[in-house]
Amino acid sequence: MESHGPERGALVYDRVACVVGEFRGRAGPYAMLRPVGGGREWQADPADLRPATPAERLSAGVRAANDRARAGAEATGPVPDLSRPPRPVPHYVACALLVRERREARERFDRSAETDANVLMRRHLSRDHP
Template structure:
């Protein structure tokens, strides 16, 4: 990521893990959590960037589909 440290909650794309996540802090690497919650993972800042429009739409659609299968 070339434009400095992201803000908490900012949506980022991990190129190695091929996943969109929310930035939740920095330890030895960036701590990212899947949209909508789930198990966090560490991503090397060199491998993280802002998601493209399509990547973000895909991640949000995946979240919406997962939520639609949850019992009400």
């Protein structure tokens, strides 16, 4: 990674821990990371970090959403119609990014990543566009 490091909140891949983490800042010579979705921070050597790929970011986001659901942190509501992909809110950047992830997964014939993008879109819609 560059000497000045990523922006706070950027998702990076820690090659030593083999996990995606959210960059929180620096503490001396170390980069401080925390799990996507929250949790205990850890120190990493900045030389062992690289930007997370889109697939790694998507996977980490789905994992965090699943962890929250298992922990019961989200309110239960009506079950969405899972037979159709969720529809994004027009002109909203977060929705557009998830639509792009879904489209790219579909073009790669990666149905797992396509489903992950749909899960994240539904969670985003319920959280940010109730």
